[in-house]
Amino acid sequence: MNNPKIWLSTPHMGGSELNYIHEAFDTNWISPLGLNITEFEHDLENYLSQNVFATALSSATAAIHLGLILLGVKAGDVVICQSMTFSASANPILYQGATPVFVDSEIETWNLCPIALEEAIVDTVHKGQIPKAIITVHLYGVPYKIDEIRAIANKYNIPILEDSAEALGSSYKGKKCGTFGDISVFSFNGNKIITTSGGGILITSSKHTKKKAQFLASQAKDEAPHYQHSELGYNYQMSNICAGIGRGQMKVLEKHIALRRTMHDFYVSLFENISGITVFSTINPDYFANYWLTSILVNSAETKNGINRENIRLALLDSNIECRPLWKPMHLQPLYENYPFYGNKIAETLFENGLSLPSGSNLTDSDRDRIRTALLKLLC
Numbered sequence: 001m002n003n004p005k006i007w008l009s010t011p012h013m014g015g016s017e018l019n020y021i022h023e024a025f026d027t028n029w030i031s032p033l034g035l036n037i038t039e040f041e042h043d044l045e046n047y048l049s050q051n052v053f054a055t056a057l058s059s060a061t062a063a064i065h066l067g068l069i070l071l072g073v074k075a076g077d078v079v080i081c082q083s084m085t086f087s088a089s090a091n092p093i094l095y096q097g098a099t100p101v102f103v104d105s106e107i108e109t110w111n112l113c114p115i116a117l118e119e120a121i122v123d124t125v126h127k128g129q130i131p132k133a134i135i136t137v138h139l140y141g142v143p144y145k146i147d148e149i150r151a152i153a154n155k156y157n158i159p160i161l162e163d164s165a166e167a168l169g170s171s172y173k174g175k176k177c178g179t180f181g182d183i184s185v186f187s188f189n190g191n192k193i194i195t196t197s198g199g200g201i202l203i204t205s206s207k208h209t210k211k212k213a214q215f216l217a218s219q220a221k222d223e224a225p226h227y228q229h230s231e232l233g234y235n236y237q238m239s240n241i242c243a244g245i246g247r248g249q250m251k252v253l254e255k256h257i258a259l260r261r262t263m264h265d266f267y268v269s270l271f272e273n274i275s276g277i278t279v280f281s282t283i284n285p286d287y288f289a290n291y292w293l294t295s296i297l298v299n300s301a302e303t304k305n306g307i308n309r310e311n312i313r314l315a316l317l318d319s320n321i322e323c324r325p326l327w328k329p330m331h332l333q334p335l336y337e338n339y340p341f342y343g344n345k346i347a348e349t350l351f352e353n354g355l356s357l358p359s360g361s362n363l364t365d366s367d368r369d370r371i372r373t374a375l376l377k378l379l380c
């Protein structure tokens, strides 16, 4: 009777992770330094293969915070951020004492709307400030409109901080996500496509920027025999144990991407003949998504008996299957509701009608059967 819980996205070990952890124990590198860290960074650099430098950190949130610092964001500055995202994309703006300006999504990629972005920049400039950075996001692993957003950023000479937390393995026109920003970040939180149990990484094309990121992440210690500090530092390094998990996970990344994409295919065919449900998918072959999470939009005007997003969520919950409304836009969050927002109601409408479904690379045929049965029972 008691079916085990089916989760949205859980850690999925590949098998070799423990070897690297044992190695760290055997050599006593139980610290935020060691071979696992440098090798994990190299693995990422080779994977992205665009002459980039990677700095392993304690989280993507830490990476975004350091990214803003490296881009020169200071108290009183304005930073533009996609509204529809996880709070960790935006919170580091407040850590810096800067002001977030939120921008709506467009309907094709659910990411930054180029028109609303330009409106936000022009209006901010009109009010006397040039935005210091634009934080872009590849929601659920679907790349944003890379060319359009880059053109606008270049036109106004504003750097991009690319939040690729959800998009490891995604690409646009054959180039990997995580290489489009002036600084980019990935997350290895437990629910992401690969995990280090918790961790993140900062990607830059400049060796100097990497050095500076490492310096800031390790308490900004000046060169001296004693502890000497001229700058504000942070304790943001990744542990050599966690990096060992990451090295093992890199070996199964391609497999995980394929399995996540199989989950997306599963939902596409499941909903093929069900009216009122759209599976969020890339718009053309320029876009390659890792489909970290597969999400749907529910149009209750077209579903059987007017079933809406919440009906589906509760029915799945009843069958012990986890699913989640899409990210609630930042401009609708109590924490951020008083900051400027540019756009219309795209993100808001997506939030009201969108649902992310179980998408893990470790889901089984029997899990898929249970999901299919629960959904068909409700919607057919």
Ligand SMILES: *Cc1c(COP(=O)(O)O)cnc(C)c1O
Binding pocket: 058, 059, 060, 061, 062, 085, 086, 088, 089, 137, 163, 165, 166, 186, 187, 188, 189, 198, 199, 200
């Ligand atoms: C998960 C996530 C983060 C935060 O990553 P952590 O490693 O948990 O700090 C940031 N942005 C987005 C879009 C995310 O999905």
